[in-house]
Amino acid sequence: MKVLSFLTLALLPLVLPGSLMAEAQEISKPQVIIMLGAPGAGKGTQALYLVEKLSLPQISTGDLFRENLKANTPVGQKAKSYMEKGELVPDSIVLEMLFSRIERPDCKDGYILDGFPRTIPQAEALSKYLGESVQLLVFSLEVSDAIIIERIAGRIVCNTCAAPYHKTVLPPKKEGECDRCGGKLIQRKDDSEQVVKDRLDIYHKQSEPLKEYYGARGTLFLIDAATSKEKTTALIDQAL
Numbered sequence: 001m002k003v004l005s006f007l008t009l010a011l012l013p014l015v016l017p018g019s020l021m022a023e024a025q026e027i028s029k030p031q032v033i034i035m036l037g038a039p040g041a042g043k044g045t046q047a048l049y050l051v052e053k054l055s056l057p058q059i060s061t062g063d064l065f066r067e068n069l070k071a072n073t074p075v076g077q078k079a080k081s082y083m084e085k086g087e088l089v090p091d092s093i094v095l096e097m098l099f100s101r102i103e104r105p106d107c108k109d110g111y112i113l114d115g116f117p118r119t120i121p122q123a124e125a126l127s128k129y130l131g132e133s134v135q136l137l138v139f140s141l142e143v144s145d146a147i148i149i150e151r152i153a154g155r156i157v158c159n160t161c162a163a164p165y166h167k168t169v170l171p172p173k174k175e176g177e178c179d180r181c182g183g184k185l186i187q188r189k190d191d192s193e194q195v196v197k198d199r200l201d202i203y204h205k206q207s208e209p210l211k212e213y214y215g216a217r218g219t220l221f222l223i224d225a226a227t228s229k230e231k232t233t234a235l236i237d238q239a240l
C-alpha cells in the first residue's frame with residue numbers, strides 16, 4: 001500500500017502537465033460561499049437553497065452562538081460573560097467559534113457563511129485564516145432600502161399561535177385577526193420601521209464596504225434580489 005501511494009505521487013507530475021495540475025488543485029479546493037446583503041435581503045433563504053444544491057453546510061453566527069452556549073464550551077462561556085454584562089461580544093470570540101466550526105469534517109468540501117463577515121476587520125481575519133486554501137465565492141443580494149423596509153415592517157405575527165403574515169404580501173382574511181386561530185396579529189418590536197432603518201444604517205456603514213473588499217479579489221457577484229425568491233435563486237444559479 002505504501003509503495004503504491006509512493007508510485008502514484010511519483011507518477012503524477014509526469015502524467016499531468018503543469019497547467020492541468022494547477023487546474024486539478026483548483027477544483028479540489030473547498031468551496032466557501034459568503035452571502036452578503038442587508039437584513040431582510042433574503043440571505044438565509046438563498047443560503048438554504050445553496051445548502052441543498054451544493055450539499056454544503058450553512059454556518060450562521062446565530063447558530064454558532066446558540067451551539068456554543070448550549071454546549072457550554074470554553075469559548076461559549078467567554079461569550080456569555082460579555083452577553084451577561086450587556087456588552088458586545090468581541091470579534092476574537094466570534095472568530096474562535098467560526099474557526100473551530102470550519103475545522104469539522106462536514107466542512108471539508110466547503111461551507112456557506114450566512115451573516116459573516118459583517119465588517120472589514122472580520123473579513124481580513126477570515127482571509128488571513130483561509131489564505132489560498134479555499135475557492136471563495138461571494139454573493140451580494142442587492143435590495144433597495146425602501147423594499148427592505150416594506151418587507152420587514154409589513155410583517156405581522158399571531159400573538160397566540162405565531163403564524164406569520166404580511167400586510168401586503170400575505171394578508172389575513174380579516175384585518176388584525178389570525179386565519180388559523182382568531183388570535184390578535186401584532187408587529188414584533190424588531191420589525192418596526194425605526195428598528196429596520198437603524199439596522200440598515202449599520203449595514204451601510206459596516207457591511208457595504210465588504211463589496212469593494214471582495215470585488216477587488218475578483219470573486220463577487222452582485223445579485224438583484226429585489227423581486228422574488230425564485231428570480232433571485234435563478235440569478236444565483238446563473239452565477240454558479
Ligand SMILES: [Zn+2]
Pocket residue numbers: 158159160161162163178179180181182183
Ligand atoms: Zn393564530
